[in-house]
Amino acid sequence: MTSSGPSMKEKLFNLAVSNIVSNAVSIGQRLNLFKTLSEISSEKNPVLPEQLAEAAGCKERYVREWCNCMGCAEIIEVNEEEKFWIKEENVDALANSCFELVMNGMMAPLLEPIDSLVECFKKEGPLGLEYSQFSNFQSFMGTMSQALHEKHVVSDMLPAIGNGIVEKLEAGGVRVLDVGCGSGFHSSLLAEQYPKAHFVGLDIGSDAIKQAKERKTKAGTIFNNLEFIECDAGKMPEIWTDSFDLVLIFDACHDQCRPDLCVQEIHRVLKPNGTFAMVEVLGSSNVYTDKSTMGSLAAMMYGCSMFHCLPVGSNCSEALCMGAMWGQKRAVDLLKKCGFPEVRVLDTPYFPINLMYCAQKI
Numbered sequence: 638m639t640s641s642g643p644s645m646k647e648k649l650f651n652l653a654v655s656n657i658v659s660n661a662v663s664i665g666q667r668l669n670l671f672k673t674l675s676e677i678s679s680e681k682n683p684v685l686p687e688q689l690a691e692a693a694g695c696k697e698r699y700v701r702e703w704c705n706c707m708g709c710a711e712i713i714e715v716n717e718e719e720k721f722w723i724k725e726e727n728v729d730a731l732a733n734s735c736f737e738l739v740m741n742g743m744m745a746p747l748l749e750p751i752d753s754l755v756e757c758f759k760k761e762g763p764l765g766l767e768y769s770q771f772s773n774f775q776s777f778m779g780t781m782s783q784a785l786h787e788k789h790v791v792s793d794m795l796p797a798i799g800n801g802i803v804e805k806l807e808a809g810g811v812r813v814l815d816v817g818c819g820s821g822f823h824s825s826l827l828a829e830q831y832p833k834a835h836f837v838g839l840d841i842g843s844d845a846i847k848q849a850k851e852r853k854t855k856a857g858t859i860f861n862n863l864e865f866i867e868c869d870a871g872k873m874p875e876i877w878t879d880s881f882d883l884v885l886i887f888d889a890c891h892d893q894c895r896p897d898l899c900v901q902e903i904h905r906v907l908k909p910n911g912t913f914a915m916v917e918v919l920g921s922s923n924v925y926t927d928k929s930t931m932g933s934l935a936a937m938m939y940g941c942s943m944f945h946c947l948p949v950g951s952n953c954s955e956a957l958c959m960g961a962m963w964g965q966k967r968a969v970d971l972l973k974k975c976g977f978p979e980v981r982v983l984d985t986p987y988f989p990i991n992l993m994y995c996a997q998k999i
């Protein structure tokens with residue numbers, strides 16, 4: 638009997654190749670090599686690596702090796718004269734920092750503490766990892782959130798929350814909290830869009846808050862309706878009770894050690910009839926279902942969780958150890974237990990890896 642598809646050895650080899658090519662793609666994105674190549678070349682006018690290196694401000698020898706890797710992997714095109722170009726139909730994906738391109742940069746920051754992660758697996762090993770062990774995580778996450786969410790937060794996500802949120806933000810005078818704000822991408826985007834509303838970004842990480850405070854408006858000025866606070870979401874300031882009209886979380890509940898305390902605190906700091914909207918990773922809370930409904934996206938997100946979300950969310954003895962793929966059932970159960978008896982689960986097809994949970998404080 639012949640089996641269909643590649644053998645396991647072929648599959649493993651292809652994985653190893655993809656891993657290397659993927660990281661090389663990320664180098665091209667970080668150095669603007671794709672964008673530069675798209676600007677200086679075409680099928681009719683292919684260029685030598687030295688021309689690309691010159692235009693990108695890089696060394697020829699390194700750029701030549703990168704071009705050779707990208708050409709052999711059929712990411713860019715190469716001809717017999719060893720000249721390169723990007724196919725017209727591939728320019729948009731390669732030159733414009735889409736989510737699919739940016740994702741190729743995920744593994745470098747996540748692999749930084751890999752030896753410590755291996756120790757975490759062992760029975761006598763540490764419980765988990767510190768955020769500080771991932772020194773480039775916050776800036777990468779900011780780039781990824783921008784690629785994932787920028788185009789749809791204002792136009793699609795906010796109207797989907799309902800409860801007159803868009804009108805309230807436009808009218809002004811409302812207070813909005815962004816929990817686990819990271820480097821502040823979402824709160825800054827919203828603060829710029831709604832200058833009459835006041836935004837607070839909260840994060841436990843000092844490096845996150847430092848980066849967030851350095852953010853400026855697109856025009857280059859400092860926001861005057863936005864503040865950032867270093868604080869544990871499970872223990873927010875006492876004076877915040879009943880003070881926020883809207884609390885948002887973007888991909889930042891599952892990787893807290895105590896997401897239950899965080900949601901209880903969100904309930905406390907919301908005004909009566911205030912709105913809670915949580916954007917979280919897609920998932921059903923059952924790996925078999927995830928495999929059949931999400932396919933390779935499920936493998937990717939369980940993997941990201943294993944490398945980062947699970948170890949940072951397991952790093953104390955009382956941790957709930959959720960992981961990124963905690964899924965809809967566990968998330969709804971947690972929200973119900975922590976003060977929100979009615980939870981709406983909304984599909985967010987414009988966010989490729991997310992869905993959204995919405996609830997009111999009664």
Ligand SMILES: C[S@@+](CC[C@H](N)C(=O)[O-])C[C@H]1O[C@@H](n2cnc3c(N)ncnc32)[C@H](O)[C@@H]1O
Nearest residue numbers: 782817818819840841842869870887888889893
């Ligand atoms: C995956 S990142 C998401 C960051 C940001 N919301 C975004 O989407 O770009 C999760 C964030 O949650 C923060 N975080 C984790 N545990 C926290 C806690 N107990 N209190 C506040 N923030 C926490 C981390 O520091 C990190 O910035």
